[in-house]
Amino acid sequence: MLVPVLFGVTLIVFALMYITPSDPAQMMLGANASPAAYTQMKADMGLDKPFFVQYVRFLFGYKHEIFGYKGLLFGDLGRSYISNRNVFELILSSFPNTLILAAGALFFALILGIPIGILSATKPYSIIDMLFTVFALLGASMPVFWAAMVLIYTFANKLRIFPAMSNPGDMLSLVLPIVTLSMYSMAIIMRMTRSSMLEVMEQDYIRTARVKGMDEKVVIFKHALRNALIPVVTVAGLQFGQLLGGAVLTEKIFSYPGLGTIMVDAIYQKDTPQILGSVCFVAITFTIMNLFVDILYGFIDPRSKTTFRRKAKPVAQRSRA
Amino acid sequence: MTTTVAARPSTSNFSRFLRRSGRNFSQFWRQLSRNKLAVASLALVLVFALVAIFADLLYEYDFVTSNSLENALLKPGESGVVYYHEKDIEHTFILGSDNYGRDILGRLVHGARVSMIIGFATVAIALLTGGILGAIAGYKGGLFDTLIMRATDILLSIPTILLAIAIVAALGNSFFNLLIAISTSMIPGYIRIVRASIITVKDQEFVEAARCIGAGDLRIVLKHILPNITSPIIVQSTLNVGSAINWAASLSFLGLGILPPKPEWGNMLSEAREFIQYAPHLLFAPGLTILLTVLAYNLIGDGLRDALDPKLKR
Numbered sequence: 204m205l206v207p208v209l210f211g212v213t214l215i216v217f218a219l220m221y222i223t224p225s226d227p228a229q230m231m232l233g234a235n236a237s238p239a240a241y242t243q244m245k246a247d248m249g250l251d252k253p254f255f256v257q258y259v260r261f262l263f264g265y266k267h268e269i270f271g272y273k274g275l276l277f278g279d280l281g282r283s284y285i286s287n288r289n290v291f292e293l294i295l296s297s298f299p300n301t302l303i304l305a306a307g308a309l310f311f312a313l314i315l316g317i318p319i320g321i322l323s324a325t326k327p328y329s330i331i332d333m334l335f336t337v338f339a340l341l342g343a344s345m346p347v348f349w350a351a352m353v354l355i356y357t358f359a360n361k362l363r364i365f366p367a368m369s370n371p372g373d374m375l376s377l378v379l380p381i382v383t384l385s386m387y388s389m390a391i392i393m394r395m396t397r398s399s400m401l402e403v404m405e406q407d408y409i410r411t412a413r414v415k416g417m418d419e420k421v422v423i424f425k426h427a428l429r430n431a432l433i434p435v436v437t438v439a440g441l442q443f444g445q446l447l448g449g450a451v452l453t454e455k456i457f458s459y460p461g462l463g464t465i466m467v468d469a470i471y472q473k474d475t476p477q478i479l480g481s482v483c484f485v486a487i488t489f490t491i492m493n494l495f496v497d498i499l500y501g502f503i504d505p506r507s508k509t510t511f512r513r514k515a516k517p518v519a520q521r522s523r524a
Numbered sequence: 525m526t527t528t529v530a531a532r533p534s535t536s537n538f539s540r541f542l543r544r545s546g547r548n549f550s551q552f553w554r555q556l557s558r559n560k561l562a563v564a565s566l567a568l569v570l571v572f573a574l575v576a577i578f579a580d581l582l583y584e585y586d587f588v589t590s591n592s593l594e595n596a597l598l599k600p601g602e603s604g605v606v607y608y609h610e611k612d613i614e615h616t617f618i619l620g621s622d623n624y625g626r627d628i629l630g631r632l633v634h635g636a637r638v639s640m641i642i643g644f645a646t647v648a649i650a651l652l653t654g655g656i657l658g659a660i661a662g663y664k665g666g667l668f669d670t671l672i673m674r675a676t677d678i679l680l681s682i683p684t685i686l687l688a689i690a691i692v693a694a695l696g697n698s699f700f701n702l703l704i705a706i707s708t709s710m711i712p713g714y715i716r717i718v719r720a721s722i723i724t725v726k727d728q729e730f731v732e733a734a735r736c737i738g739a740g741d742l743r744i745v746l747k748h749i750l751p752n753i754t755s756p757i758i759v760q761s762t763l764n765v766g767s768a769i770n771w772a773a774s775l776s777f778l779g780l781g782i783l784p785p786k787p788e789w790g791n792m793l794s795e796a797r798e799f800i801q802y803a804p805h806l807l808f809a810p811g812l813t814i815l816l817t818v819l820a821y822n823l824i825g826d827g828l829r830d831a832l833d834p835k836l837k838r
Contacts, residue, residue: 208681209681211677211678212678216690223696224696340822340823341815346773346790347774348793349773349793349807349811349814355800356807444683447683448683451686452774467689478690489681489683
């Protein structure tokens with residue numbers, strides 16, 4: 204399952220780069236190159252070959268003393284046309300920075316989103332619930348880059364609490380990008396927790412627990428929350444993947460040295476190996492992340508496991524209450 | 525044929541809903557109008573649509589794209605003398621002017637046109653392509669289903685914004701390519717929705733009945749299945765118009781969509797970046813416009829979902 208998807212992803216990204224109207228050979232030589240030198244350069248870079256030859260080389264490597272590389276399967280895509288640094292070394296050095304940002308944002312989104320979601324669900328259609336509903340809708344509708352600019356304007360330019368530029372070494376400078384990035388995920392997690400909690404609260408076993416005279420807190424946190432969190436975990440996992448990819452805008456605005464900045468810069472400079480490497484890297488991470496969420500789902504919710512193996516047992520739910 | 529349609533035991537919300545309301549929208553409207561936020565959003569969207577249609581009557585396109593540096597960074601409400609078409613004219617900048625002395629309100633008005641077109645065109649393209657592919661996958665099943673769903677999985681495994689960026693980067697900067705990039709990112713969603721709804725409907729008796737009296741596949745899908753699966757598609761499309769506007773602004777902000785001096789909400793913010801410290805109106809005017817528009821589409825989408833879903837009727 205994973206292999207054909209990864210294969211397809213690389214094929215799409217490679218095809219996109221193949222049809223890009225940039226000319227790396229011309230770029231390497233400059234505008235005044237002779238036609239002969241240009242043809243030679245094109246041959247050296249392996250760009251004179253048909254699409255599938257280039258794609259196979261991209262996967263399995265290309266032998267050449269200057270432009271050669273071991274191929275995507277062996278984690279080597281050669282050097283950047285612009286900085287002449289090894290593509291994957293550059294990606295691996297900037298990926299942890301993006302990871303810090305995405306993990307921070309997810310943590311922030313969960314730590315605020317889940318309690319607010321529970322609060323909204325325990326008092327549905329109250330003023331608090333309405334307020335947070337509006338808040339969640341705003342969070343989901345706000346363009347990320349605008350949110351970032353407003354935060355910079357307020358906290359960096361006016362109040363001067365946090366710096367406008369961000370780097371992974373400085374904790375204080377990480378606050379604004381993390382808040383920016385987490386906004387959308389927080390809204391999603393909040394809404395998901397709320398609706399999932401509301402659904403669970405209507406179940407028979409919750410009524411049973413209440414009838415038994417249990418404390419409302421125990422009912423909410425021990426009986427309802429455990430079951431309500433299952434879809435939330437899935438959403439959180441999927442959001443983490445989106446955060447890794449979606450960090451592009453946030454990183455760019457805060458000049459944060461992450462994978463997103465590298466990717467966008469590479470796109471501006473038409474640095475093909477760098478674009479190929481970073482987009483494939485993110486797509487692969489994203490796919491693996493999603494697979495991981497699927498596996499995790501089986502562990503959190505034993506019911507889904509039994510569904511896969513044999514007919515689902517209706518007893519499972521009763522035993523939980 | 526009419527009797528068959530009227531008597532079919534459909535479980536779909538939308539068609540049942542249509543029939544019950546005597547094939548008019550009065551009940552639907554009553555249902556939707558209970559949701560005050562959705563109605564207000566609908567009004568806002570209509571106003572924006574009118575503004576977008578009549579943009580040229582409000583502000584001339586040349587006027588909002590030509591520089592007049594002596595009027596740069598005016599505050600909202602200030603007026604200045606603009607040299608335009610070889611004449612000096614007195615002009616009040618209702619929302620102020622940007623760093624090139626262009627009228628911000630005028631640029632927002634013309635940007636509305638761009639955003640509306642992008643919003644509706646991308647959804648139309650995605651709906652058509654995704655709908656057809658989803659219908660084939662769901663209705664035909666088998667190899668078609670496997671192939672189309674694998675392709676969908678592949679598209680879904682690239683984060684949406686990244687896919688759009690990569691497509692614009694590959695095809696080059698143009699309005700048309702922006703449309704392609706955004707709609708491609710939406711297609712997987714439509715394929716999934718249409719396929720899932722078709723699978724739930726296609727084995728029901730009324731489809732079988734239609735097949736028995738000799739209806740072809742195309743007729744069955746278009747006349748019998750399609751009316752039964754419209755409600756999730758309508759909801760998804762409304763929400764998608766909002767996200768398309770958001771993505772278009774984001775891509776333009778990165779310099780990968782519509783480039784200045786053409787007025788677009790995202791590129792207005794991109795240009796404003798260096799000046800927000802001195803002229804915050806550059807930041808708030810386009811930003812709030814995007815926020816309100818996207819919010820309105822999301823609220824309408826939510827309202828439609830509630831109005832079209834009989835389970836939630838109270």
